[in-house]
Amino acid sequence: MKKNPATLSDIARKLNISISTVSRALHDHPAISQSTKSRVIKLAEKLNYQPNMLALSLLNKKTNTIGIIVPEITSYFFSSIINGVQDLVNDAGYRLIISQSEESFEKEKEILDTLSKVRVDGFLVSPTSETHNAHHFNKLIESGTPLVIFDRDCTGFNADKVLVDDYDGAFQAVEYLIKTGCRRIAHITGPSKLSISRHRLHGYLDALKKYDIPKVDDLIIPVEGFTPEFGVEAAKAMMEFPELPDAIFAINDGIAIGAMYVIKEAGIQIPNQVSVIGFDDEPHSSYFIPPLTSVWQPVYDMGLLSARILLSKLKGKKSSEARYEMLKPELIVRASSREL
Amino acid sequence: MKKNPATLSDIARKLNISISTVSRALHDHPAISQSTKSRVIKLAEKLNYQPNMLALSLLNKKTNTIGIIVPEITSYFFSSIINGVQDLVNDAGYRLIISQSEESFEKEKEILDTLSKVRVDGFLVSPTSETHNAHHFNKLIESGTPLVIFDRDCTGFNADKVLVDDYDGAFQAVEYLIKTGCRRIAHITGPSKLSISRHRLHGYLDALKKYDIPKVDDLIIPVEGFTPEFGVEAAKAMMEFPELPDAIFAINDGIAIGAMYVIKEAGIQIPNQVSVIGFDDEPHSSYFIPPLTSVWQPVYDMGLLSARILLSKLKGKKSSEARYEMLKPELIVRASSREL
DNA sequence: TACATTTATGCAAAGGTTTGCATAAGTTAT
């Protein structure tokens, strides 16, 4: 059933002219007569001619395609970044191939590999939690394919990076809790391999230190994932404590929401007895009761900026210094935390 | 800085053998001597040779790529479908190009166009709310590129389709409300151009009819979008009614959540005074208090099935009848609605 | 020795496009 798409030579044959003439006619080349042009254009339309980008890319050594690799697309966080990227690169005439690494290092390498084979012009990647060396990235860069890392740092690897200041976001959140009178502040932390988990934990600890609040190991509760289920699990554990915390700073909104659920079900008042703060400021978070205080991240802008940097590399900007951009998050105070 | 990737001829030149020999050596062709093979393989590795898929695709008239077009990727709904698709097509050796139409017909056509130019092998598309003719789809199919429609119907267009029985989902929800004693049931409906909105509205109306409950026009509240803000808006309007409804069936969870927020803030009891049911069963929905009753859709399976159908077309299945698959949704009862 | 067979390799075409250079016809100026 597969008819072959029309080609230049199809048009040329039917019109008894050469392929080059057809090509030039379609590009409105000045050396082609008007009459020929119109004949060609008419037939091209009739045959539904579409230039074969494969041939073109092969010729130009350029696909006008960029590849983006994220751990997952299901989250609001990554899909919003992608939106930023998409908007910018499309306007610049590039296509975007979105791939999911599913937090697997192997898969990340595999994707990098297949996308190299299809000759994407550049890469945007947010490394997996398993990614601890950068051989595969370096190989790519050495071969001249530009690459920009975003959101998650890959320490020791020198490249263009666009990150969010997770440390600062966490610090802001915890400092706010302290200023509103909380002293026994728990932190539900994410996978320790992840740079963002470490940075947020660090921010939490430094905020405590600044106000001379002793760190209590039991109040730092590690969980394996980012979904509400893990928040439920952590909160249930917390309920067994001899003394409840008076605040919870969760690694993200999903966890915070799970924790809030357990707390409210137990009849504990938020924020009177326990304040809760999340991270990411997801769209639904403000519709819980009480609405969730959260650290907002400039997701869309992170996408835009990452894309802009990549595009400038593609435009042949002599790779000066690697750019290192650190975007500032912002604490959005709502009713799940006490007032100042 | 862009070094050209190694090619077969690079290897051939350095080894003083022909390109064909190199190609065959890398494919472990029996007619090539072991010694040659190992020399070739070694050098290929050293040069980091990667076959150029552009050349290959050009030769084979096949890119092993399929394109999927969704209105947006930010929602849990579409991103989960994409996951289903991704998992299946990757296993089958295909790449996936994800594009967003942003509910714009023009953009949909544009995407179809550029993806045709890069010669994707097949399409998966969930049409925009503006898509009311199928010329562009038909042109594609005529040219022999298979296409599967999913989630949103495009009536009058005969093609392979994988849909969810929205009518049935709505009917189930409303029937449940009636059986639990609700009589004054409001429906917050989505954009009327969208097949899913119409079908859900229809299910709502037919359920009322079955139980001889008169339709009250004021109780059908149309909104323009799917985010909680619209739910807030609709619920606020509802608050002005001389008599409150005793149940709300919302077009989706986002709307339901926004409505619940307003209702709870107003001190009205859910579900004692007002039951609320949403649609989509998003991950966060069960963590609201009360947890939201919602119509679950087999999103991942819809992705799988759509992809499976497309792949079978690509495998050269003689296009028999167009397949029309209607998946069944399921009402997940939680505490935002009364017990039976 | 002559012929058949095996083993290893190379040639060239095909896939679709662009573009520098060559060519052909037609026009203008001398």
Add this chain to the structure above:
DNA sequence: ATAACTTATGCAAACCTTTGCATAAATGTA
């Protein structure tokens, strides 16, 4: 009438790969 120029078109190479067919050398057989 000839040179010089304009105008319109075509040739062929390049991008990279696969593969049917041809070739060459080496080995085996009668």
